[in-house]
Amino acid sequence: MIRDLKAIVNIETPSTEKKLLDQAADYLVKYAEKNLSCETELIENVNSGNNVSLRIGKDTVKKPLLVLAHYDTVWSKGTLSRIPFSVSDGVARGPGVFDMKGGLVQGLWALRSLEEYGKQDRRIEMLITSDEELGSDSSKELIETRAKISEAALVLEPSQDGKVKTARKGIGEFSINVIGKAAHAGLEPWKGVNAIEEAARVILFLQSLNRIEKGTTINVCTVNGGTRTNVIADRATLGVDFRVASEAEANKLVKSVMSIKPNNPSVKLEISGGLNRPPMQKTYETERILEIAKTIGLEFGTTIEDCAVGGGSDGNFCAAVGIPVLDGLGAVGNGAHAENEFVDLNQMPLRAAIFERLLEEL
Ligand SMILES: [Zn+2]
The missing domain is CATH 3.30.70.360 (Alpha-Beta Plaits)
Known part of the structure; x- marks a missing residue:
């Protein structure tokens, strides 16, 4: 996981630089082709970086689950030379490591694990987009279209001190x-x-x-x-x-x-x-998914709590089309959009495992 995190952090992805973004999208497609046996689609995007869709499983009576991640960061080109990817004392640092390349890697490993060992009884689509940090102007429609046909959206944005996010302003x-x-x-x-x-x-x-x-x-x-x-x-x-x-x-x-x-x-x-x-409000359906996540957490000896936050994400768009959203399922760490951004490496396999189990149990 650290090797994958390093590789994706080392491709700088400021939300405004299409050339760099497209390199990251290409990398993700190649990664999926090598490590997963899913359907991989590069969705061309004229106004921003290309988006990537990974689809595993088959269509069944169960509606698909939508997994959301974004690969752009708030960091401008050249930040890597100032804050290179590094690992020490159990944490990794580097631009976008917490928001949200750590969560992205966890999601990819959850899919790998699900394909290899898990039970799959529905289609799961992981959508990895390129302009979340700018408000997702160019990918909003794509996200909404996929959300409308899905049972629920699970968002790999960073956790809040380990807590998942059930409401966003x-x-x-x-x-x-x-x-x-x-x-x-x-x-x-x-x-x-x-x-x-x-x-x-x-x-x-x-x-x-x-x-x-x-x-x-x-x-x-x-x-x-x-x-x-x-x-x-x-x-x-x-x-x-x-x-x-x-x-x-x-x-x-x-x-x-x-x-x-x-x-x-x-x-x-x-x-x-x-x-x-639009605001993402905690609903009865969100509560149900949260309860499942909590039970899975206990299987792994950890407590999953939830919270409401002021920051928005693409989860807001999914909530607006009427599906339940569990957000903040990504990395544990701190310092999103700040110089001291870091991710807790010990939590990465644990969070990936919990996420994989959640994909099975929903
Ligand atoms: Zn983010």
């Missing part, structure tokens, strides 16, 4: 352009319309929409504007992130933001965006 974004008018800041500032002044008011309004007790958070995370210190700013752009626990909260928030009117009537506001990943 919905995530959205807004981009707000504030358009004013430039003028000389000293000679005739009254002829200008300061976009930054208006942006400041909009920022304070947006921040006031936070409702932590309801699980709604909204934050202006980027601000750009102005040209020079002696020119009244004719433009400012705000990048806004929001998270919601329910669809109703999302609708309320989107309505409030979309109806913002400028304080200064000479300013024009262009507001775009909305909910990208």
Whole structure:
């Protein structure tokens, strides 16, 4: 497993670099052809890296299970030279090792084990996508199509300190352009319309929409504007992130933001965006799968707990089409999207084994 993890971490896969992504997709197809006897499909993707589908088992009366993984990471090209793949004191480090190449390797080994020793009475499709870290614009439709015909989705995203994830907040974004008018800041500032002044008011309004007790958070995370210190700013752009626990909260928030009117009537506001990943809520069906996972955990002498998190994943899309989702079934470690990212190697075979048993028992 360490050898496989090293190989896939050593192919850098920033979500924006198609050439690199395609190399990783090719590697995964070759890996599957060599180590699995499944049907392998490289799904061409014009706008991002190619996606990979691995299908084991046969169609039976049981609906297929969908396993989700992504091979892109948030790390830009060249990160490997700064943070090379390394193993020491029972942990592995390297870009994307925890989110989620560790989980990806666990999933591949679970399939290998299932093919070799397990009982297969249905079709299982593992979909490995290329742009999860950007919100899955190019693979969303593919994921939804496969989710609709599946019994449940099992997502190999990192665990939360070993806990699986049964609820995720919905995530959205807004981009707000504030358009004013430039003028000389000293000679005739009254002829200008300061976009930054208006942006400041909009920022304070947006921040006031936070409702932590309801699980709604909204934050202006980027601000750009102005040209020079002696020119009244004719433009400012705000990048806004929001998270919601329910669809109703999302609708309320989107309505409030979309109806913002400028304080200064000479300013024009262009507001775009909305909910990208709908919230994934814990359902009765999720609970049933969780109980099975817990029982399997006990077989291996470990306790499986669940939690709700603020971060989204492709699990959100599957929940939105109405199938149960158990997420966070991947690596145990810490530091997703952070410099100290690591994966606990001792947990990798254990988690792969639990995952393989889950594929059998569902
Ligand atoms: Zn991830």
